[in-house]
Amino acid sequence: RLDRLDAAGLVAALDSPNGWQRDKAQQLLVWRNDRAAVPHLEKLAHDSLNPRARLHALCSLDGLDALKPELVGHALADPQPGIRENALRLAEPRGTPTVVAAAVRLVSDPDAKVRLQLAYSLGQWSDPRAGAALGQLAVTSHADHFLTAAVMSSAVPHARAAVEAVAQAGGPALSALMEPLVNLALGLNDRATLARLLQPALTAAGRFTPEQVGAFFGVPLIEGQHV
DSSP, X not given: OGGGOOHHHHHHHTTOSOHHHHHHHHHHHHHHTOTTHHHHHHHHHHHOSOHHHHHHHHHHHHHTTOOOXXXXXXXXXXXXXHHHHHXXXXXXXXXXXXXXXXXXXXXXXXXXXXXXHHHHHGGGOOOHHHHHHHHHHHHHTTTOHHHHHHXXXXXXXXXXXXXXXXXXXXXXXXXXXXXXXXXXXXXXXXXXXXXXXXXXXXXXXXBOOHHHHHHHHTSOOOTTOOO
């Protein structure tokens, strides 16, 4: 009878091996909006050896509008990739400098889902470090269609940083990302960014490389546009 438990009892139930019980305990905690649960949830999120309990505690605190950026930063360094992935999602409205610093360190995370969520989340922050991380993801994952789509979904506030990273990398990354980045620059009417993107594709030291040719022919032809 979870409905008979107090706040501490419901938080303890988040450590249950039964998924239904964990979900229902979290639901009751959020419905009750009992602030007495907050310190218990914070301790569980920080100290529990059970990754599912840690995640439920973080999400319960979020549902109670009591999740502190410091705890999000701690979760971003969690040894479990599922915690890091969800911590990025929870970090989006809590983009303090400390949280962003912890998030961008995941740019080389060994787990693909964490990197994918990072690409989605970086568009929520205007911090230049977020733009640099997005550019790095664009270059290192240019052959991954799913991650490239995630990068482009976050690229509007970081267009120049993404283009700079790709332009510097050149080669296959430039060839693969030329079309979406040109479309982005045209959509933003950002001529300086467009020129920076085209420069490495149009500059040859002797002969054009196959990658340059591929990048050049990847430029979309749009009626009425002159580049």
